[in-house]
Amino acid sequence: MSHVTIDHVEKTFPGGKNTQPFTVFEDISLSVDAGEFVSLLGPSGCGKSTLLNIVAGLDTASEGSVSINNAQVTGPGADRGVVFQEAALMPWMNVKQNVEFALKKQYSKKEASARAEEYLKLVHLSRFLDSYPHELSGGMKQRVSIARALSMDPEVLLMDEPFGALDEQTRMMLHKEVQYIWEKTNKTILFVTHNIRESILLSDRIVLMGTRPGGIRKIFDVPLARPRDPSSEEFTALEHEIMSILEKEIEKVMREEMGDDFRSKKAGLLYNSNSNMGDHI
Amino acid sequence: MFPSPLGSVQQLYIGLFDTGILRVALFESLERIGFGFLLALLIGGLLGVLLGVSKLADETLGSLVIALQSVPSIVWLPIALILFQGGGGAILFVVVLGATWPMTMNMRMGMKNVQPILMRAAKTMGYTGSELVWRVMIPAAIPNVLTGARLAWAFGWRALMAAELIGRGGLGRTLMDARDFYNMDLVVSIMIIIAVIGLLVEYFIFSKIERRVLSRWGLSTAS
Numbered sequence: 001m002s003h004v005t006i007d008h009v010e011k012t013f014p015g016g017k018n019t020q021p022f023t024v025f026e027d028i029s030l031s032v033d034a035g036e037f038v039s040l041l042g043p044s045g046c047g048k049s050t051l052l053n054i055v056a057g058l059d060t061a062s063e064g065s066v067s068i069n070n071a072q073v074t075g076p077g078a079d080r081g082v083v084f085q086e087a088a089l090m091p092w093m094n095v096k097q098n099v100e101f102a103l104k105k106q107y108s109k110k111e112a113s114a115r116a117e118e119y120l121k122l123v124h125l126s127r128f129l130d131s132y133p134h135e136l137s138g139g140m141k142q143r144v145s146i147a148r149a150l151s152m153d154p155e156v157l158l159m160d161e162p163f164g165a166l167d168e169q170t171r172m173m174l175h176k177e178v179q180y181i182w183e184k185t186n187k188t189i190l191f192v193t194h195n196i197r198e199s200i201l202l203s204d205r206i207v208l209m210g211t212r213p214g215g216i217r218k219i220f221d222v223p224l225a226r227p228r229d230p231s232s233e234e235f236t237a238l239e240h241e242i243m244s245i246l247e248k249e250i251e252k253v254m255r256e257e258m259g260d261d262f263r264s265k266k267a268g269l270l271y272n273s274n275s276n277m278g279d280h281i
Numbered sequence: 282m283f284p285s286p287l288g289s290v291q292q293l294y295i296g297l298f299d300t301g302i303l304r305v306a307l308f309e310s311l312e313r314i315g316f317g318f319l320l321a322l323l324i325g326g327l328l329g330v331l332l333g334v335s336k337l338a339d340e341t342l343g344s345l346v347i348a349l350q351s352v353p354s355i356v357w358l359p360i361a362l363i364l365f366q367g368g369g370g371a372i373l374f375v376v377v378l379g380a381t382w383p384m385t386m387n388m389r390m391g392m393k394n395v396q397p398i399l400m401r402a403a404k405t406m407g408y409t410g411s412e413l414v415w416r417v418m419i420p421a422a423i424p425n426v427l428t429g430a431r432l433a434w435a436f437g438w439r440a441l442m443a444a445e446l447i448g449r450g451g452l453g454r455t456l457m458d459a460r461d462f463y464n465m466d467l468v469v470s471i472m473i474i475i476a477v478i479g480l481l482v483e484y485f486i487f488s489k490i491e492r493r494v495l496s497r498w499g500l501s502t503a504s
Contacts, residue, residue, distance in 0.1 A: 058405065076405045078405075080405065082401075082402070084401070086398055088402035092497060102406040135499075149405075
């Protein structure tokens with residue numbers, strides 16, 4: 001039985017006085033099994049974050065519905081932990097208080113304190129319980145954010161480009177950490193990213209999304225054994241396969257931004273003599 | 282006729298420790314500003330929260346607050362004197378009016394400038410409605426509250442002095458009394474007291490709180 005069900009979801013922003021209504025994506029259906037790690041991969045503007053927000057209940061679908069364990073999503077709730085790209089920690093609370101803040105609604109004070117310590121230990125931050133967010137590095141903040149989301153014991157963990165703003169070394173460390181956490185807690189994870197390698201490294205399945213019209217292009221199974229080696233042949237083969245589809249999508253986005261004569265293969269518009277076209281009018 | 286430094290210090294000593302007129306006046310003024318300031322924080326804070334939370338209130342009361350803010354509060358004194366039959370009530374009214382608006386505007390701004398991501402994060406943890414206001418918006422607005430309080434104090438203190446010059450009791454009245462006796466030394470000694478109070482409040486209250494708040498909120502690098 002599927003755990004997270006996304007059923008024919010469409011998101012359309014209504015048009016205003018001078019703007020046309022804009023459909024980000026339509027007819028997206030996806031079911032995620034319990035304990036599965038699924039990545040949503042796509043170029044910017046394909047609505048992958050919007051889709052995640054709809055699952056989180058922070059945004060509403062124009063059509064269709066999302067359900068968790070057959071219970072329809074009507075708004076945000078503690079059954080879905082969300083990790084944002086920015087850590088979104090309350091600056092006036094220390095690390096432990098930030099995690100306890102998520103637990104106050106469900107647990108007694110004593111339990112909340114114990115759970116906060118337990119989950120901060122899981123992300124290796126036991127030494128920083130009393131630190132304030134501004135004293136932490138970007139990676140540490142994101143780990144607090146992960147601990148905070150996990151401590152609520154959510155049905156699903158939703159991660160919205162959680163490592164997008166981090167440097168490469170920190171990201172590699174956090175990839176290991178997320179794998180360790182996922183194996184240990186056995187949570188269902190929905191992970192938004194624009195990084196192909198990241199998605200292959202972490203997920204069981206990769207949902208490749210495209211733009212105009214927005215929607216699912218292809219779903220890839222990742223049959224590789226963990227821990228995965230980015231330099232292995234299977235890994236790079238999959239990477240190439242995904243890239244070949246993604247490239248077309250990216251080109252579409254770039255054309256929209258830079259004009260119709262943009263070609264990603266031929267060094268693009270910037271270096272093309274055609275870019276001077278119309279200069280002398 | 283002209284004040285001398287020595288004479289001023291002498292008057293300061295006599296007024297504070299000998300006759301006690303300055304001491305009595307000082308405590309009366311401090312009592313007024315203290316009470317007026319707290320009242321302004323309360324009213325301004327609540328009003329600011331209301332303006333920050335409710336769009337309707339902001340669009341209706343908001344411009345009224347800006348209009349009231351641009352009226353120097355001492356202008357209210359004639360009405361207040363009639364309203365409160367003279368006396369301390371009128372002066373307190375002017376002080377509160379002077380101090381409330383900067384507090385309101387800063388509280389409002391703090392509420393409006395809360396990072397949306399913090400609100401979204403809190404929502405995913407099951408917080409809704411008024412809990413979001415109390416647990417996220419107001420704490421996030423604390424640095425602005427501090428600015429508001431500082432301005433409220435400054436405006437209130439000025440309003441108090443102006444009101445006392447015309448009204449009854451306190452340092453302002455004593456200042457006018459000293460002028461009536463051509464005692465310029467006493468006038469200057471009172472001005473010294475006014476300046477010192479400002480200095481003490483700044484250094485021992487606002488600076489200290491500000492340093493603590495800013496470092497905790499991660500807004501200053503000097504922590």
